[in-house]
Amino acid sequence: MSATLAELAARFGCELRGDPDLVVDTVGTLTGAGANAVSFLANPLYRSELSRTNAAAVILEERFQAGCAAAALVTANPYATYARVAEFLHPPPLPVPGIHPSAWVAEGAQVPESVEIGPLAVVGRAACLGESVVIGPGAIVGEQARIGEGTRLLPRATILERVVIGARCVIHSGATIGADGFGFAQEEGAWTKVPQLGGVVIGDDVEIGTNTSIDRGTIEDTVIEDGVKLDNLIQIGHNVRVGEHTVMAALGGISGSTRIGRRCMIAGAVVMVGHIEICDDVLVTFHSTVTRSITQPGTFSGALPADEAKRWRRNAARFRSLDEAARRQLRERKDEG
Amino acid sequence: MSATLAELAARFGCELRGDPDLVVDTVGTLTGAGANAVSFLANPLYRSELSRTNAAAVILEERFQAGCAAAALVTANPYATYARVAEFLHPPPLPVPGIHPSAWVAEGAQVPESVEIGPLAVVGRAACLGESVVIGPGAIVGEQARIGEGTRLLPRATILERVVIGARCVIHSGATIGADGFGFAQEEGAWTKVPQLGGVVIGDDVEIGTNTSIDRGTIEDTVIEDGVKLDNLIQIGHNVRVGEHTVMAALGGISGSTRIGRRCMIAGAVVMVGHIEICDDVLVTFHSTVTRSITQPGTFSGALPADEAKRWRRNAARFRSLDEAARRQLRERKDEG
């Protein structure tokens, strides 16, 4: 797709500073963009690159416009505007309706004519797909699962029985939704499986990353609300609830029955114990261990940065006797006093 | 399935306090259960809900019976009893014997008539399946692998060549058992692959979670003993041995050649270095880093809880100079003395 800068400015509500007739047909980074590309400045760190960019135009805030070597598409939210421009110039492929002959669709599954089902995919008995759903190659939809309109399952995504997914979701390769939660009762030194009878309910506009696991509830449902974005290799335990528009980066985990509020931002590799509650608008920084409920919005941290090994080892050794040293010191001061 | 309370009490060895003729057909949480449901109290934290529950009956210990608004099924181990009652009322589906026409079963594979093989599953050459095994949609059984009686592979579980799995196991979607261990020899700045010639041997009654990886041994076997339960997204390195009835929650990892004893309880996100030994009956709490062998039963911890970011940063900065500060202090005290 190509467009003039004037067309982009009009369509995406930007103020244009520069030649309205310039034609662009792709996007690029400030340093990599050519004369046919639109770039953007979202992170002020890269500001210095504005003066050297070869882009046709740069999407940016008013305050950075002065130093820009290219035409400027001025907007209050350059990153979101960039996202829209990029999608406009590179529209995602539309579903190609039809069921691939190598796929297996069970009798009784509801598959509207607008649905695309790829090679070697499986749609189980009594599953129900909405309009324009895409089931990628090798993806699996379990029995009685429901997939909302416009949702896309990428290759090898796995949706197990009775899981409910809303509209316009993206479920990436290897994601597994609706496996049994990890529930076992201890008895005479061994473990008895606790049946996992609940489901998983996922709202609209949710994105679930590759190889992420979301377990079904023990009795009631695990719930992922509208607009949640989960990155790759995340574990969501049984009975968890994640609130609207919360985002969570890769390699994190939420243990069973924990509830996360709305609009939280959870950085990569953050893990949370079970049975706690995180309120709305909480930000947790990289690789933190959350062990208690959080009842006030704010930012929480919990990782010690890596250090040169020799110094780290000495400090870690001190940590190991931190309490002992404090007690000794207290005694000494008392003796002195 | 439905049953009277009298039938449940008799079948599961409970003492019934309440109407023996009440009929139940499902289970529920204390707050969610309706008049046709059995609930349970396993965690004393939820005790206050006993007086308000609408459940037909609650499975609980003698000591909590007094406050219960419903009939009581009294037992010494309510959670294990609940697990059995739930399975009785909601029995898991039986295998539906037969090989789906879209599956591919190699010539020479041993597949008893009682086995269910789902759509688009693969059973490799000379694989050997026990009675009543279930191979779910898209699951893969490698060449010469052996799967014991009654074991179930959920959709897309992957068992590689020569892996041996015992009876009554459950292998969840995306789990990968028997890939090469991570072994490379360094040589002139590059890495030469060390052939991974061992196997994986998994005992009876083992459960392996979604997207968990268990690598084959380098020369001998990686071993998971009877009754072990591994949650999702766990890494088990080559040559590891995990002892009977040990449980391990999600996102953890055991590095190569480490041995874990029996009946250990390893919380989520715990990682262990290689070549160490953990004795029987060790409990490791959430997100710990285990770097040394543990030779005595007990509880071990290793995570610092997340804190309000400003305070965390100040404490982390102090940590960074902990040893330096201690040395300085020691010098000052000497100077004073």
Added chain:
Amino acid sequence: MSATLAELAARFGCELRGDPDLVVDTVGTLTGAGANAVSFLANPLYRSELSRTNAAAVILEERFQAGCAAAALVTANPYATYARVAEFLHPPPLPVPGIHPSAWVAEGAQVPESVEIGPLAVVGRAACLGESVVIGPGAIVGEQARIGEGTRLLPRATILERVVIGARCVIHSGATIGADGFGFAQEEGAWTKVPQLGGVVIGDDVEIGTNTSIDRGTIEDTVIEDGVKLDNLIQIGHNVRVGEHTVMAALGGISGSTRIGRRCMIAGAVVMVGHIEICDDVLVTFHSTVTRSITQPGTFSGALPADEAKRWRRNAARFRSLDEAARRQLRERKDEG
């Protein structure tokens, strides 16, 4: 395969001390090897086992030869030599050229006659496979992807559209290469997807572990250079670059746009924030959190070892007020002074 010790010594450049006519046909550990097996000593910790081994021969360094109960194959790099001997005695299976009838190969895909495509595999439109490529059962090659000569995709490996993989790579089961990076622009409390338009480019001789995820770049490419070895369950974010011959053990993660140098050794469970640079020849120890660029070669650490729970809790409590205690102490000393 079998060989005499004389043949092995000649072929792999070892000096033989012992009977040149002894025949071996397998490998074994020092404690497990029988009279038909070659063993090795790479880790001096196991030196004491040399005097008791039943192996036919042991591959070792000159300095350990004296104590060895078996014939010795003396070499400067026993582990690399062992790797070659093991591969010689147990050669990996050759590709069996042909397309399995249950696989689906799109029209227009380039598939040389030397390629093996297993049951229920998918090769998408305009994909291009090199000579002797192996596509395992259930593996997926996306549209326009390119797979170099001799590369093997294990069962259920997933290569998405336009990904480029070099020669002689091994991509293990469940690995997912080329999914969208995690990019969303915040807007009025919700998140707009940023199209992920870049690709993934993987060099030659790379190995990627099970269930590892490598995301495609946002605009440019995510790059994994020649000779890199990534273990299982690793997350590589969009726009990351990993330098030649760097190795990374399981459960780690590199956040978006971070660059790792050449010949780095990154232990298990190490996580790195985004937008940093790690120079060549850096070693990061187990479970570290890397939050800043590293500009000098060396060893970096960041994990506190687990400790007996009671002591850990007391030390963690002291950590929580480390800064406060230091300030109080400073005030007290001033008051005294």
